[in-house]
Amino acid sequence: MTATQAIRTVAQGEHPPLQRSAEERRSRTRQRRTFWLLAAPAILGLFGSFVAPLLYMVRMAFNRGSSDGVIEETFTLDTFARAVEDPYYWKVTLDTFLMGLTVAVLCVIVAYPIALFLMRSQSRFKSVLIALAIAPLLTSAVVRTYGWMVILGGGGLINGTLIDLGLITIPLQLANNFTGVIIGLTEIFMPYAILAMMSGFGKLDPRLEEAAGSLGANRIRTFLKVTLPLSLPGALAAGLLVFVLAISTFVTPRLLGGGAVRVLATEIYDQATGLINWPFAAALSILLLLLFGAMIAGYQALVRKLGIDR
Amino acid sequence: MTAVKLTLDRLTKQYRAGLAPAVDRLDMEVEEGHLVALLGPSGCGKTTTLRMVAGLMDPTAGRIVVDGRDITATPVHERGMGMVFQSYALFPHMDVAANVAFGLQMRRVAKSKQTELVRNALDMVKLGHLASRHPKELSGGQQQRVALARALVVEPTLLLLDEPLSNLDAKLRETMRTEIRSIQRRTGATTLFVTHDQDEALDMADRIAVMNGGLIEQFGTPADIYERPRTRFVADFIGRANLFEASVAAASGTGSKGETVYRIDVPGIGTSEAIGEAGLEGSQRTVLVRPHRVQVELGAQPGGLTGTIENVSYTGDALGYSIRLGDVLLQVERHTADGTIPARGEQATVRWAAEDAYVLPEEVRAP
Amino acid sequence: MTASAPAPFKKRVDGGAMAFRVIVALSYLFLLAPLLIVVVIAFSSNQYLSFPPEGFTLRWFAELPQQAGFMQGLQTSLITASAATLIVLVIGVSAALALDRYDVPGKAALSSFFLSPLLVPTIVIALGLVLVLGPLGLTNTYESIVLGHIGITLPYVVRTTLMSLATSDTSCEEAARVLGANAFTVFRRVTLPIIRPGVIAGGVIAFIVSFDEAVISLFVAESGRPTLPVQILRYVEYSADAAVAALSVVLIVFSAVVVVVVERLMGLKRTLA
Numbered sequence: 009m010t011a012t013q014a015i016r017t018v019a020q021g022e023h024p025p026l027q028r029s030a031e032e033r034r035s036r037t038r039q040r041r042t043f044w045l046l047a048a049p050a051i052l053g054l055f056g057s058f059v060a061p062l063l064y065m066v067r068m069a070f071n072r073g074s075s076d077g078v079i080e081e082t083f084t085l086d087t088f089a090r091a092v093e094d095p096y097y098w099k100v101t102l103d104t105f106l107m108g109l110t111v112a113v114l115c116v117i118v119a120y121p122i123a124l125f126l127m128r129s130q131s132r133f134k135s136v137l138i139a140l141a142i143a144p145l146l147t148s149a150v151v152r153t154y155g156w157m158v159i160l161g162g163g164g165l166i167n168g169t170l171i172d173l174g175l176i177t178i179p180l181q182l183a184n185n186f187t188g189v190i191i192g193l194t195e196i197f198m199p200y201a202i203l204a205m206m207s208g209f210g211k212l213d214p215r216l217e218e219a220a221g222s223l224g225a226n227r228i229r230t231f232l233k234v235t236l237p238l239s240l241p242g243a244l245a246a247g248l249l250v251f252v253l254a255i256s257t258f259v260t261p262r263l264l265g266g267g268a269v270r271v272l273a274t275e276i277y278d279q280a281t282g283l284i285n286w287p288f289a290a291a292l293s294i295l296l297l298l299l300f301g302a303m304i305a306g307y308q309a310l311v312r313k314l315g316i317d318r
Numbered sequence: 319m320t321a322v323k324l325t326l327d328r329l330t331k332q333y334r335a336g337l338a339p340a341v342d343r344l345d346m347e348v349e350e351g352h353l354v355a356l357l358g359p360s361g362c363g364k365t366t367t368l369r370m371v372a373g374l375m376d377p378t379a380g381r382i383v384v385d386g387r388d389i390t391a392t393p394v395h396e397r398g399m400g401m402v403f404q405s406y407a408l409f410p411h412m413d414v415a416a417n418v419a420f421g422l423q424m425r426r427v428a429k430s431k432q433t434e435l436v437r438n439a440l441d442m443v444k445l446g447h448l449a450s451r452h453p454k455e456l457s458g459g460q461q462q463r464v465a466l467a468r469a470l471v472v473e474p475t476l477l478l479l480d481e482p483l484s485n486l487d488a489k490l491r492e493t494m495r496t497e498i499r500s501i502q503r504r505t506g507a508t509t510l511f512v513t514h515d516q517d518e519a520l521d522m523a524d525r526i527a528v529m530n531g532g533l534i535e536q537f538g539t540p541a542d543i544y545e546r547p548r549t550r551f552v553a554d555f556i557g558r559a560n561l562f563e564a565s566v567a568a569a570s571g572t573g574s575k576g577e578t579v580y581r582i583d584v585p586g587i588g589t590s591e592a593i594g595e596a597g598l599e600g601s602q603r604t605v606l607v608r609p610h611r612v613q614v615e616l617g618a619q620p621g622g623l624t625g626t627i628e629n630v631s632y633t634g635d636a637l638g639y640s641i642r643l644g645d646v647l648l649q650v651e652r653h654t655a656d657g658t659i660p661a662r663g664e665q666a667t668v669r670w671a672a673e674d675a676y677v678l679p680e681e682v683r684a685p
Numbered sequence: 686m687t688a689s690a691p692a693p694f695k696k697r698v699d700g701g702a703m704a705f706r707v708i709v710a711l712s713y714l715f716l717l718a719p720l721l722i723v724v725v726i727a728f729s730s731n732q733y734l735s736f737p738p739e740g741f742t743l744r745w746f747a748e749l750p751q752q753a754g755f756m757q758g759l760q761t762s763l764i765t766a767s768a769a770t771l772i773v774l775v776i777g778v779s780a781a782l783a784l785d786r787y788d789v790p791g792k793a794a795l796s797s798f799f800l801s802p803l804l805v806p807t808i809v810i811a812l813g814l815v816l817v818l819g820p821l822g823l824t825n826t827y828e829s830i831v832l833g834h835i836g837i838t839l840p841y842v843v844r845t846t847l848m849s850l851a852t853s854d855t856s857c858e859e860a861a862r863v864l865g866a867n868a869f870t871v872f873r874r875v876t877l878p879i880i881r882p883g884v885i886a887g888g889v890i891a892f893i894v895s896f897d898e899a900v901i902s903l904f905v906a907e908s909g910r911p912t913l914p915v916q917i918l919r920y921v922e923y924s925a926d927a928a929v930a931a932l933s934v935v936l937i938v939f940s941a942v943v944v945v946v947v948e949r950l951m952g953l954k955r956t957l958a
Binding site: 039040042043044046047049050051052053054056057058060061062063064065068118119121122125135138139140141142143144145146147148149150151152153154155156157158159165192195198199203206227228256257258259262263273276277280281286289290293296297300304 | 701705706708709712713715716717718719720721722723726772773775776777779780782783784787788789795798799801802804805806807808809810812813814815816817832833834835836837839843868890893894896897899900903904907914917918921922929930933936937940941943944947948952953954957
């Protein structure tokens with residue numbers, strides 16, 4: 009037999025009604041089932057590790073606690089009220105905010121040259137230099153903070169050297185205060201700032217600088233008039249990121265602050281483990297979350313607005 | 319031997335409700351041992367059809383029957399097909415031998431037998447010496463051969479080729495055409511071959527299904543498709559074509575293959591002859607004349623259609639003319655040996671043998 | 686007068702570029718200062734923390750095994766980080782597979798959900814975990830630490846695996862299916878080997894993040910199962926001596942290995958950004 013001469017004239021636009029075959033329906037169901045089966049363990053894991061603790065913490069903030077560890081199951085705003093009414097916590101929150109702001113500004117300033125350099129570098133060691141700039145991220149914050157304690161401490165590198173040189177006799181107070189914490193945090197968040205700026209600098213086209221140069225602008229003018237304005241959005245994004253990381257960090261204020269630095273994170277720890285006032289710790293956490301969330305939202309809006317690809 | 323190997327029965331795929339079906343109630347029968355090309359422009363549904371046959375996609379409606387057995391509901395890994403992908407899809411982490419052996423392992427073929435079959439398959443594609451290479455160490459053509467060996471070693475019920483030559487350079491493509499064809503003949507594997515390249519289809523296929531908008535426009539031998547296209551789309555898609563409308567007048571005789579010879583009247587130009595199916599008298603039809611079947615003489619000559627040369631293109635082997643005949647701009651192609659090169663604006667007379675003009679059976683579609 | 690030999694192609698000394706390089710070098714120095722100083726201290730023979738180093742010694746490294754607290758912390762960290770990594774690899778890879786290979790409504794939301802733990806301060810998660818686990822009597826256990834670390838390590842595994850999946854050719858999987866492999870075989874023999882770099886990179890990062898994590902571990906298991914970072918943290922609160930420096934060097938080397946592995950497999954910047 010010869011092949012079917014299959015020629016049909018189906019009017020354009022006349023589509024058969026969608027009657028899915030049993031196979032097609034079965035395979036759709038199967039697909040959906042497999043999807044959820046594959047995703048379920050991770051959803052469950054995240055629920056136990058992340059969602060449930062957060063929800064429970066929010067609920068806890070509406071209970072009434074006391075410093076002897078007794079928790080009164082209730083639904084009240086008293087705990088929040090206490091945090092808001094006490095000027096001490098205003099100061100802690102303000103200090104947290106100021107610390108975050110200072111660290112963000114300093115961090116962007118120190119990280120900026122590296123990010124700019126890495127963006128432009130055509131060195132064959134570029135990938136090594138990038139790795140070197142980011143690698144500290146994968147080193148424990150405890151270890152890096154310890155490094156700063158050694159550098160900044162009373163008998164540390166800086167004071168030791170200055171005393172040996174006879175420049176000072178009494179050690180400078182570089183640790184166990186905000187100064188130390190800010191120096192340490194600035195270094196600790198540099199890799200984040202570098203990463204954020206490098207993705208934010210995407211639009212920084214070196215040809216623009218060359219063009220400016222060829223038009224007779226000198227280096228400083230080129231930098232001020234071309235490079236800086238173009239890189240400002242990336243720097244701003246990096247600053248916001250560092251800010252949110254800084255206001256919620258615990259290890260460095262704890263160690264380099266030596267008990268003298270009181271920020272929200274250290275308060276939360278003390279309330280939770282020292283005073284066992286869980287509702288109050290939860291209320292402070294929510295305060296921190298709000299500060300954090302507002303900034304993250306701002307950060308994401310900024311990233312979206314600038315079209316920075318991350 | 320004309321056993322039917324594969325039957326597609328009103329096979330349909332509609333990706334989403336309201337969308338035109340990608341494949342629309344497709345009927346097709348493929349004979350055992352044939353190489354069938356699914357030919358058409360991109361988006362015509364040819365790859366969708368192939369993927370439904372492979373089992374990689376479920377049809378919205380219709381049946382797929384292989385060897386008399388309905389396999390529409392059979393999962394892909396139980397269909398026993400062999401498939402070569404456009405990207406070859408070689409497993410990058412396995413060497414050539416392991417790639418080829420994969421299907422045999424899935425079929426739990428004994429180890430010693432595997433080694434032998436893999437060696438034979440690689441010898442068949444002339445790659446026996448590269449068995450321990452990894453895919454990324456191979457050239458495109460070599461990867462292609464490995465993919466072919468991997469598909470054939472399992473003695474598949476059907477061999478499915480999805481644009482297998484499109485990633486090769488032009489020269490290699492020609493070689494691989496011949497090679498795939500000869501291997502296919504030797505193994506006798508019934509083959510479905512998706513391509514958008516008409517030369518490939520004409521050269522390799524026993525049958526060609528020309529697809530357009532989810533429908534098969536025509537299914538036939540390469541010669542059928544080329545010489546006796548049923549629709550304007552097919553005539554236009556395959557080879558170069560002059561297509562113009564004409565009124566089919568009375569039948570004037572019978573052609574050498576039994577077709578009816580008609581007198582045709584091209585409005586505003588004149589009358590000529592063409593062959594076609596029986597029973598087209600008195601209708602308005604599209605007529606096909608291939609450019610190289612047109613005879614040309616310079617000057618106004620009796621017994622032909624006279625027009626003006628609008629353009630001449632010289633390509634070494636061939637001479638192309640565009641000749642203006644009323645509303646029709648006729649493309650003509652002649653060998654350069656045929657004479658001197660005429661100038662633009664000269665008059666020329668064209669004529670063709672009745673057998674070289676074909677009246678399409680398809681009714682003239684409204685523009 | 687060789688000094689005045691003509692040098693028409695001598696490069697002009699570019700002061701601006703030099704200044705920029707110096708600034709960059711100083712920034713790098715600042716960035717790496719705490720790690721460099723720790724290394725110096727660890728090999729310095731000074732009895733107390735002081736400068737400059739008086740000599741070279743391996744004494745602090747030799748003494749490490751005698752520090753029972755550190756050794757116990759190390760053991761706890763190794764156990765919990767390994768367990769967390771293993772769990773997160775299994776659930777993270779399968780989640781990434783679902784997200785990349787299946788087209789289901791709600792997929793995008795789920796994808797952001799899996800990455801969301803990185804958007805919440807660790808200290809808040811840590812507090813929440815204590816509040817949930819405390820009343821259940823589950824704090825100070827290996828399990829509590831592992832559970833706490835699942836959330837913060839999952840995003841890395843999901844992200845690196847997704848990156849590998851996105852660049853892999855799905856037709857390889859289709860080819861395997863046509864050749865007779867069922868879904869599980871396809872995953873084991875084809876998908877997994879192809880996405881292995883992403884899976885390994887994710888696993889390695891998950892391990893180091895869990896291993897280095899201090900805050901969650903501090904909250905949920907400070908008294909019962911202190912991990913190594915918690916031990917160090919508590920130790921340096923009272924004495925910052927060279928023993929910790931030696932231990933820190935061990936951890937830095939450990940991180941360096943991770944950095945090299947990840948850089949080789951996926952590119953560090955791509956993975957962490």
